Amino acid sequence: MTILTFSIILLAGSYLAGLLGSLTGLGGGVVVIPLLTLVFGVDIRYAIGAALLASIATSSGSASAYVKEGITNIRLGMFLEIATTIGAVIGALIAVYTPTNTIAIMFGAVLIFSAAMTLRKKNQEVLTQGSPLAAKLKLNSTYPTPKGEVAYQLKNVGAGFSIMTVAGVISGLLGIGSGALKVLAMDTAMRIPFKVSTTTSNFMIGVTAAASAVVYLQRGYMDPGLAFPVMLGVLGGAFTGSKLLMKMNPQVLRVIFCAAITFVALEMIYNGFQHKF
Amino acid sequence: MKKTVSNKWQDTDVEQIVGQLLRYGVLTATIVAFVGGAFYIATRGGMPMPSYHKFTGEGAGFTTYGGIINGALSLNSAGIIQFGVLLLIATPVLRIIFSLVGFALEKDRLYVCITLLVLAVIMTSIFGGLKV
Numbered sequence: 001m002t003i004l005t006f007s008i009i010l011l012a013g014s015y016l017a018g019l020l021g022s023l024t025g026l027g028g029g030v031v032v033i034p035l036l037t038l039v040f041g042v043d044i045r046y047a048i049g050a051a052l053l054a055s056i057a058t059s060s061g062s063a064s065a066y067v068k069e070g071i072t073n074i075r076l077g078m079f080l081e082i083a084t085t086i087g088a089v090i091g092a093l094i095a096v097y098t099p100t101n102t103i104a105i106m107f108g109a110v111l112i113f114s115a116a117m118t119l120r121k122k123n124q125e126v127l128t129q130g131s132p133l134a135a136k137l138k139l140n141s142t143y144p145t146p147k148g149e150v151a152y153q154l155k156n157v158g159a160g161f162s163i164m165t166v167a168g169v170i171s172g173l174l175g176i177g178s179g180a181l182k183v184l185a186m187d188t189a190m191r192i193p194f195k196v197s198t199t200t201s202n203f204m205i206g207v208t209a210a211a212s213a214v215v216y217l218q219r220g221y222m223d224p225g226l227a228f229p230v231m232l233g234v235l236g237g238a239f240t241g242s243k244l245l246m247k248m249n250p251q252v253l254r255v256i257f258c259a260a261i262t263f264v265a266l267e268m269i270y271n272g273f274q275h276k277f
Numbered sequence: 278m279k280k281t282v283s284n285k286w287q288d289t290d291v292e293q294i295v296g297q298l299l300r301y302g303v304l305t306a307t308i309v310a311f312v313g314g315a316f317y318i319a320t321r322g323g324m325p326m327p328s329y330h331k332f333t334g335e336g337a338g339f340t341t342y343g344g345i346i347n348g349a350l351s352l353n354s355a356g357i358i359q360f361g362v363l364l365l366i367a368t369p370v371l372r373i374i375f376s377l378v379g380f381a382l383e384k385d386r387l388y389v390c391i392t393l394l395v396l397a398v399i400m401t402s403i404f405g406g407l408k409v
Contacts, residue, residue, distance in 0.1 A: 004322035220334030228314035
């Protein structure tokens with residue numbers, strides 16, 4: 001295959017990955033890794049490098065809109081980024097000592113967990129009485145809804161912070177945004193309304209991914225020939241996805257896609273056990 | 278006097294600037310990567326694709342900050358793409374620096390400290406030689 005043919009096919013594949021990632025809410029990076037490894041036979045280390053770039057691009061691109069609308073809780077994001085960036089650097093460092101097959105198996109497991117998370121019931125409740133620590137850290141805030149600004153408070157700051165550290169390690173180890181774990185920490189532990197937790201998680205993914213991306217870049221995991229089709233394709237797909245989401249409610253599509261992604265995840269795990277990576 | 282300064286700078290101003298920064302950062306990085314990619318295809322499109330199934334790692338020209346900038350300045354197509362990659366990674370880092378300025382203007386000492394901590398972690402990752 002020539003470079004031209006490969007680049008065009010990869011661009012188209014990345015576009016679909018970005019679209020799928022956006023419609024399912026899994027993020028652009030997650031679908032890029034199986035695409036590169038299972039479809040194109042690319043070494044998983046190059047795939048992780050490219051996926052990190054896809055995560056930074058899609059998270060920063062869509063975060064800009066949410067930040068402007070005032071849904072994102074910037075203080076909360078900044079506070080939790082202490083946990084995710086430290087975790088991400090640790091994850092990127094232990095990645096060198098982790099066999100690629102183990103990484104593939106872990107990736108498959110996290111992918112199944114993430115797919116299941118997008119289908120669960122969302123936290124719509126607003127907590128009116130938070131913990132003293134949340135108040136001290138100025139984490140309580142308001143967000144716009146169709147009925148006007150709604151104030152919310154939060155609790156379990158310590159538990160949220162701990163889960164975020166784990167999310168950071170996984171993000172650095174596997175090269176993904178691990179948005180599902182971030183949302184779990186904010187929704188389930190800290191009781192933050194769903195809309196705020198998803199946008200704040202998305203806002204944080206760029207910084208978390210950048211913290212480990214510099215380690216991967218210096219280690220030679222980022223290949224320019226893979227980087228440009230993946231960056232352009234995933235970003236384009238995510239953009240189309242966000243336009244489609246405004247017009248339709250993709251609940252049925254989401255179930256189908258998540259089922260499909262679970263099969264892909266199982267194949268990653270199977271291949272990992274067969275030592276194919 | 279102190280009061281007017283803190284009133285002038287609200288969360289919403291910082292949010293607007295951060296939103297713009299993220300948008301233009303990604304846009305610039307994408308355009309640079311696109312230009313580099315077009316060059317890359319034009320000059321090497323007919324060659325057989327590299328064997329990505331075997332991990333060899335990139336050379337110093339693509340892994341050090343100086344090497345990447347030199348590659349882009351000498352108009353090497355892959356060097357330009359890698360410069361776009363660098364811009365993309367720099368966007369969230371710049372966002373933290375903007376937030377830091379924003380919190381400082383709001384005189385929010387607690388969040389200036391928190392932001393500095395996040396920045397310190399990232400800077401350790403960037404310049405700490407964690408190449409392993």
